[in-house]
Amino acid sequence: MDLNIPSFLRNQGIKASYQRIRIYEYLMNNRTHPTVAEIYNALITDIPSLSKTTVYNTLNLFVEKVLVEEVTIEGSEMRYDIKDPKGHGHFKCTQCHRIFDVPIQIEKIFTEELSEFQVQAQFVHFVGICPDCLKKNS
Amino acid sequence: MDLNIPSFLRNQGIKASYQRIRIYEYLMNNRTHPTVAEIYNALITDIPSLSKTTVYNTLNLFVEKVLVEEVTIEGSEMRYDIKDPKGHGHFKCTQCHRIFDVPIQIEKIFTEELSEFQVQAQFVHFVGICPDCLKKNS
DNA sequence: TTTCATCTTGGACTCATTACAAGTTTATCA
DNA sequence: TGATAAACTTGTAATGAGTCCAAGATGAAA
Ligand SMILES: [Mn+2]
Ligand SMILES: [Mn+2]
Ligand SMILES: [Zn+2]
Ligand SMILES: [Zn+2]
Numbered sequence: 001m002d003l004n005i006p007s008f009l010r011n012q013g014i015k016a017s018y019q020r021i022r023i024y025e026y027l028m029n030n031r032t033h034p035t036v037a038e039i040y041n042a043l044i045t046d047i048p049s050l051s052k053t054t055v056y057n058t059l060n061l062f063v064e065k066v067l068v069e070e071v072t073i074e075g076s077e078m079r080y081d082i083k084d085p086k087g088h089g090h091f092k093c094t095q096c097h098r099i100f101d102v103p104i105q106i107e108k109i110f111t112e113e114l115s116e117f118q119v120q121a122q123f124v125h126f127v128g129i130c131p132d133c134l135k136k137n138s
Numbered sequence: 139m140d141l142n143i144p145s146f147l148r149n150q151g152i153k154a155s156y157q158r159i160r161i162y163e164y165l166m167n168n169r170t171h172p173t174v175a176e177i178y179n180a181l182i183t184d185i186p187s188l189s190k191t192t193v194y195n196t197l198n199l200f201v202e203k204v205l206v207e208e209v210t211i212e213g214s215e216m217r218y219d220i221k222d223p224k225g226h227g228h229f230k231c232t233q234c235h236r237i238f239d240v241p242i243q244i245e246k247i248f249t250e251e252l253s254e255f256q257v258q259a260q261f262v263h264f265v266g267i268c269p270d271c272l273k274k275n276s
Numbered sequence: 277t278t279t280c281a282t283c284t285t286g287g288a289c290t291c292a293t294t295a296c297a298a299g300t301t302t303a304t305c306a
Numbered sequence: 307t308g309a310t311a312a313a314c315t316t317g318t319a320a321t322g323a324g325t326c327c328a329a330g331a332t333g334a335a336a
Pocket of ligand 1: 033081088089090100101
């Protein structure tokens, strides 16, 4: 499923600048929920003129156009994730600080009390210790 | 269940200073998930010497001692909530910006894939429009 | 190639939070 | 009492993620 990023972006009503293509491509290839600083540091060697503001602008645009989702989880920096139409939760390991994807049964979360609310988005996340770190500890 | 806050704090290993008592009391009486600024502004008339740093220090201490929980939900300011041993989720209304408590069936969220992880905490939140605002809109 | 809208850039700025050092309170004990 | 020290509070300065803005670059259309 070899995605052509430039035409994909244009289909979403986004002008496919070089910076935007490279940022989207980075998110596709690095499903680690990177921060702005991580994205910027990864691309700056290839794109020496890149500005942090452009990374912010581009991510905000992608979020607005629903190509990308913000992941708010423990810590002071926002993280970014390619939009998953199915939706999934996250698990943050307190030892290695990695963030794992967790499949979620969204329907099961809804409770009676929410019936009067119009829910537009839902977020689930866990904090704890991942299997790798549990092994290392023992 | 008329709680004696000073002795409650001492039981938790926390010295019951006047500031700490008033901040805890405020959180007990205002289950609105207030920000630091809201707590500070509410108490500054009663305690003119109160410092914002004290509010930060106190809340961080309460979080460490598990008397209070941080609520991270949309927006740049941290919010605080008296610790609920049962646990509950939150719903943020995009129109009136209120944050509602939502009872959650935590067990139902757990998926097969989490079985190898040691989960220490879980967070669920929703974003959408609350019943009051839905009525106003129609 | 000219034009005009859109993008990118970097530096200034904002604002929530933390760090720090000096002053205050409180508990303990001579 | 008074002395001593630990813990707490306070105000100011510093940090740092994110935004604003104005000037320059890009690129599609005519
Ligand atoms: Mn993810
Ligand atoms: Mn709550
Ligand atoms: Zn780990
Ligand atoms: Zn509302």
